[in-house]
Amino acid sequence: MSITNIADNRRTLRLLPWALVFALVLFSLYTLAVSRGEPVNAMWLVTAAIGTYAIGYRFYSRFIAQRVLGLDARRRTPALRRNDGLDYVPTDKWVLFGHHFAAIAGAGPLVGPVLAAQMGYLPGTLWLLTGVIFAGAVQDFLVLFISTRRDGRSLGDLIKTEMGRVPGVIAMVGILTIMIILLAVLALVVVKALADSPWGAFTVFATLPIAVFMGVYGRYLRPGRIAEMSAIGFVLLLASIAFGRTVSESAMLAPLFTFKGETLAFMLIGYGFVASVLPVWLLLAPRDYLSTFLKIGTILSLALGIFIVWPDLKMPSISRFIDGTGPVFAGSVFPFLFITIACGAVSGFHALVSSGTTPKMIADETQTRFIGYGAMLMESFVAIMALIAASVLEPGVYFAMNSAPALIGATPDSAAAAISSWGFAVTPEALSGVAAEVGEKTILSRTGGAPTLAVGMAHILSSAVGGSAMRSFWYHFAILFEALFILTTIDAGTRVARFMIQDLLGAFFPAFGNTRAWAPNLAATAIAVSGWGYFLYQGVIDPLGGINTLWPLFGIANQMLAAIALTLCVVVLYRMKRERYAFVAIAPTAWLYVCTLSAAFEKIFHEDPRIGFLAHARKFAAAADKDQLLAPAKTLAEMQRVIFNDYVDATLCAVYVTLVLAMLGFSVRAIRAARAAQHVTTRETEDELHDLQPARA
Amino acid sequence: MNCTICSPPGLDLNHLARKLRDGAKLMVGQGDYDAYVAHLRARHDGATIMTRDEFFRARENARFGAGGERAFRCC
Numbered sequence: 001m002s003i004t005n006i007a008d009n010r011r012t013l014r015l016l017p018w019a020l021v022f023a024l025v026l027f028s029l030y031t032l033a034v035s036r037g038e039p040v041n042a043m044w045l046v047t048a049a050i051g052t053y054a055i056g057y058r059f060y061s062r063f064i065a066q067r068v069l070g071l072d073a074r075r076r077t078p079a080l081r082r083n084d085g086l087d088y089v090p091t092d093k094w095v096l097f098g099h100h101f102a103a104i105a106g107a108g109p110l111v112g113p114v115l116a117a118q119m120g121y122l123p124g125t126l127w128l129l130t131g132v133i134f135a136g137a138v139q140d141f142l143v144l145f146i147s148t149r150r151d152g153r154s155l156g157d158l159i160k161t162e163m164g165r166v167p168g169v170i171a172m173v174g175i176l177t178i179m180i181i182l183l184a185v186l187a188l189v190v191v192k193a194l195a196d197s198p199w200g201a202f203t204v205f206a207t208l209p210i211a212v213f214m215g216v217y218g219r220y221l222r223p224g225r226i227a228e229m230s231a232i233g234f235v236l237l238l239a240s241i242a243f244g245r246t247v248s249e250s251a252m253l254a255p256l257f258t259f260k261g262e263t264l265a266f267m268l269i270g271y272g273f274v275a276s277v278l279p280v281w282l283l284l285a286p287r288d289y290l291s292t293f294l295k296i297g298t299i300l301s302l303a304l305g306i307f308i309v310w311p312d313l314k315m316p317s318i319s320r321f322i323d324g325t326g327p328v329f330a331g332s333v334f335p336f337l338f339i340t341i342a343c344g345a346v347s348g349f350h351a352l353v354s355s356g357t358t359p360k361m362i363a364d365e366t367q368t369r370f371i372g373y374g375a376m377l378m379e380s381f382v383a384i385m386a387l388i389a390a391s392v393l394e395p396g397v398y399f400a401m402n403s404a405p406a407l408i409g410a411t412p413d414s415a416a417a418a419i420s421s422w423g424f425a426v427t428p429e430a431l432s433g434v435a436a437e438v439g440e441k442t443i444l445s446r447t448g449g450a451p452t453l454a455v456g457m458a459h460i461l462s463s464a465v466g467g468s469a470m471r472s473f474w475y476h477f478a479i480l481f482e483a484l485f486i487l488t489t490i491d492a493g494t495r496v497a498r499f500m501i502q503d504l505l506g507a508f509f510p511a512f513g514n515t516r517a518w519a520p521n522l523a524a525t526a527i528a529v530s531g532w533g534y535f536l537y538q539g540v541i542d543p544l545g546g547i548n549t550l551w552p553l554f555g556i557a558n559q560m561l562a563a564i565a566l567t568l569c570v571v572v573l574y575r576m577k578r579e580r581y582a583f584v585a586i587a588p589t590a591w592l593y594v595c596t597l598s599a600a601f602e603k604i605f606h607e608d609p610r611i612g613f614l615a616h617a618r619k620f621a622a623a624a625d626k627d628q629l630l631a632p633a634k635t636l637a638e639m640q641r642v643i644f645n646d647y648v649d650a651t652l653c654a655v656y657v658t659l660v661l662a663m664l665g666f667s668v669r670a671i672r673a674a675r676a677a678q679h680v681t682t683r684e685t686e687d688e689l690h691d692l693q694p695a696r697a
Numbered sequence: 698m699n700c701t702i703c704s705p706p707g708l709d710l711n712h713l714a715r716k717l718r719d720g721a722k723l724m725v726g727q728g729d730y731d732a733y734v735a736h737l738r739a740r741h742d743g744a745t746i747m748t749r750d751e752f753f754r755a756r757e758n759a760r761f762g763a764g765g766e767r768a769f770r771c772c
Contacts, residue, residue, distance in 0.1 A: 083740070085733035087759070091723070098720035224753035226722060280761040281754075288761075289725050296724070357726075495761065 396426025
């Protein structure tokens with residue numbers, strides 16, 4: 001046997017286990033796809049996901065690392081070159097992986113898949129798996145690589161140096177709008193979860209004094225002891241969940257914590273303002289500790305729960321709502337599934353993290369693969385678990401929780417009748433039963449994803465620990481976990497938006513940019529809060545639930561940011577003279593352009609008033625002309641406001657379209673220039689080899 | 698020969714616990730104080746070194762202060 005033959009055989013032997021993994025993935029997907037009517041075990045979904053991640057990591061990310069980028073362990077990273085012991089610190093890759101994962105994983109991957117479950121679990125699963133392998137993880141990896149080779153500079157900065165000033169400003173505006181919409185939609189999720197729920201509202205309110213106590217403890221009593229204060233905070237949180245039941249059952253206390261959506265919205269807006277101007281150590285930092293650790297812990301327990309319980313998926317693999325008539329969000333699979341599930345498949349926001357703190361702490365550039373690509377795979381698995389949690393519910397219960405009152409009415413009887421007529425048989429008793437089990441008066445129209453996820457998690461976790469007696473505790477634990485997490489995002493986000501606004505306006509009025517002066521601080525905070533507060537209030541009074549309108553806007557914004565980040569990656573690959581491999585970035589970029597543009601066009605121009613903003617405005621205008629009132633408006637002035645809001649939303653979509661198209665134009669220009677040049681034109685930081693050469697006289 | 702699965706070479710529980718602790722701290726923006734001190738002693742002779750409490754507050758401010766988008770997460 002010749003030597004090459006032996007080498008070939010060894011190679012084949014090494015690949016054999018991977019062929020088995022691949023076969024297992026295909027068989028799992030086949031099982032998930034063909035089972036009509038019979039519940040499928042969630043472990044098939046878990047197997048398909050983990051197998052796909054393993055194959056994607058082993059083969060595709062390796063191809064990118066070695067062939068496309070040519071990662072080089074000899075290059076000195078910013079952490080080594082600029083080590084200051086603070087921001088630039090070479091860090092152990094596992095420690096950094098945890099940091100990076102904690103920074104990218106937010107509420108997004110928990111909400112999107114829950115909403116997308118209305119189309120069945122299969123479309124969401126397929127997009128989550130293909131999306132993360134070919135788009136999301138690639139984006140995170142490439143941006144992390146690009147930033148690491150450029151002193152850990154930020155996305156906006158990178159776009160400015162590689163593509164020009166205007167594209168840099170476009171990216172900045174994109175980032176600001178995505179934040180405003182994101183804060184609004186997340187606040188709406190909290191409002192929907194806490195409205196008319198004294199138990200939930202009490203526990204979330206209790207987090208305020210708990211966090212302040214932790215803050216004082218960590219500032220004056222035992223400075224810097226994060227573990228101690230977090231442990232104390234956690235015990236107090238559990239106590240508040242337990243006491244929340246007493247509150248909800250007390251005739252005297254329950255009304256004090258029962259709020260309508262509108263009231264909660266104004267409380268949140270006021271809270272966001274106050275929380276983001278207070279000293280950070282008092283409220284923001286301690287709550288950030290609590291919510292970060294709670295998040296990691298909850299994700300781990302959910303994974304453990306799924307592995308112990310092996311729940312069945314009750315949702316059909318593909319539901320009739322792939323035609324776009326679903327109650328949770330309007331619009332057909334393409335493009336709206338790809339907008340609804342943003343995080344978990346591909347999320348533009350990650351480009352900020354990958355060009356933020358992480359690249360400054362990478363000790364060796366070959367680790368960008370493990371941290372960038374790997375952490376995104378883990379986030380995708382979080383999204384898969386959220387999809388599982390939504391799909392273990394009876395479909396009737398799922399639709400009762402996620403449909404607006406305008407569609408299913410306000411009583412268990414009307415809801416059961418409406419949902420059964422859609423082909424998902426459910427009885428009024430079943431709906432009341434679930435509500436009683438989780439300690440709520442009603443579960444109807446608790447849109448926004450969080451309550452659905454909480455019921456699903458309670459189902460899984462109580463099957464593992466505590467049985468049905470613990471179900472209401474687990475439900476409120478899950479609600480508290482999500483609310484805490486979102487509230488932390490709201491005040492941190494409001495602060496960031498405030499700094500961005502001060503930065504932007506400071507360019508014109510220098511006094512405004514002084515982040516230490518009170519007046520500009522308050523003014524910029526007010527602008528930031530009213531920005532997201534406006535969309536939040538609009539969402540709260542929307543009879544179709546608001547999530548309907550806001551989530552697609554957020555999805556479009558987030559995917560648009562991903563398209564912008566990936567465009568940068570394409571341009572950089574061309575400038576590195578690696579155009580042979582540019583398809584790695586071009587394919588996901590093209591897909592995101594197609595998705596965001598079609599979704600934005602449909603949101604503006606679609607003839608169905610449930611989808612198109614202009615059609616919705618026309619419907620209200622026609623009614624107003626005839627002096628008719630359409631819900632939610634109670635006066636003609638309110639009718640006008642609804643119409644105005646539609647135009648605001650349509651304009652926002654148009655702004656997104658313009659930004660994306662402008663970016664496309666700039667990238668074409670940059671690519672042509674790179675192709676015309678004879679040599680590498682990208683601007684990497686000079687590496688060690690150059691640094692060591694003596695300066696030329 | 699040792700079985701590498703039952704007793705993997707280099708498994709050191711103290712080491713593991715330290716990594717977990719470092720990882721948890723870095724998740725909330727608190728870097729390694731000892732590494733900071735070691736770095737300043739080695740590279741910047743005579744520089745003022747922050748105390749542990751000062752370091753903690755400086756990192757807290759870097760995470761939430763102006764220009765920091767570090768505590769903001771979405772997805």
